[in-house]
Amino acid sequence: NAGVMQNPRHLVRRRGQEARLRCSPMKGHSHVYWYRQLPEEGLKFMVYLQKENIIDESGMPKERFSAEFPKEGPSILRIQQVVRGDSAAYFCASSGGQRNIQYFGAGTRLSVL
Amino acid sequence: GQQLNQSPQSMFIQEGEDVSMNCTSSSIFNTWLWYKQDPGEGPVLLIALYKAGELTSNGRLTAQFGITRKDSFLNISASIPSDVGIYFCAGQLVVYSGGGADGLTFGKGTHLIIQP
Numbered sequence: 001n002a003g004v005m006q007n008p009r010h011l012v013r014r015r016g017q018e019a020r021l022r023c024s025p026m027k028g029h030s031h032v033y034w035y036r037q038l039p040e041e042g043l044k045f046m047v048y049l050q051k052e053n054i055i056d057e058s059g060m061p062k063e064r065f066s067a068e069f070p071k072e073g074p075s076i077l078r079i080q081q082v083v084r085g086d087s088a089a090y091f092c093a094s095s096g097g098q099r100n101i102q103y104f105g106a107g108t109r110l111s112v113l
Numbered sequence: 114g115q116q117l118n119q120s121p122q123s124m125f126i127q128e129g130e131d132v133s134m135n136c137t138s139s140s141i142f143n144t145w146l147w148y149k150q151d152p153g154e155g156p157v158l159l160i161a162l163y164k165a166g167e168l169t170s171n172g173r174l175t176a177q178f179g180i181t182r183k184d185s186f187l188n189i190s191a192s193i194p195s196d197v198g199i200y201f202c203a204g205q206l207v208v209y210s211g212g213g214a215d216g217l218t219f220g221k222g223t224h225l226i227i228q229p
Contacts, residue, residue, distance in 0.1 A: 006155075033216055040221075042201055042221045043201070043219045045216025045217060045218070046216075047216075048215065056216065058216075095214060100213060100214040101161055102146075104155035104156045106153075106155045107154070107155050109153075
């Protein structure tokens with residue numbers, strides 16, 4: 001049973017480019033969460049999605065950031081016109097079952113030059 | 114928003130020693146979770162706590178959900194080299210009846226370093 005899969009593991013972008021981060025949840029999980037982690041910090045919640053719906057985007061920056069979880073395929077976190085401050089590790093988690101425990105992927109490390 | 118204060122920030126211990134770390138919150142949570150993160154990897158779940166006062170063990174790890182629902186601690190007994198890493202507490206307030214839950218609030222982590 002594969003865990004949460006994220007790709008790419010590392011992503012380098014120049015300022016102004018777009019970054020697309022992908023997340024495939026664990027088999028049987030229908031809830032996806034995105035978090036951002038800055039160096040020496042804990043993870044910060046960004047957005048919670050179910051298939052085709054955004055449930056809670058209270059942690060998402062209002063501009064340049066968007067997320068989707070289509071009926072088919074992985075969840076996508078999209079950052080438009082990246083800036084140096086977007087450099088961070090981005091983690092995806094998925095949950096399912098009665099307890100809805102969140103299990104994390106290995107993350108995507110975004111570096112903006 | 115809710116904030117978690119996790120302490121200590123770092124610990125330097127000898128192999129074989131016991132370790133204790135804790136988290137306190139400005140408001141209540143209904144679920145407390147403890148994760149471990151190794152360099153370059155995502156957090157891995159260690160222990161989940163669901164009821165105030167609950168004490169749960171996982172091998173050499175023991176964690177408790179505080180009675181006030183505003184704190185939790187994690188103990189590691191007889192530390193070994195592979196215990197090195199960053200330990201995070203996380204709190205969760207809401208689990209939705211139809212499935213899913215709100216985002217986790219994380220502490221800033223405790224860096225565990227084992228001296229030879």
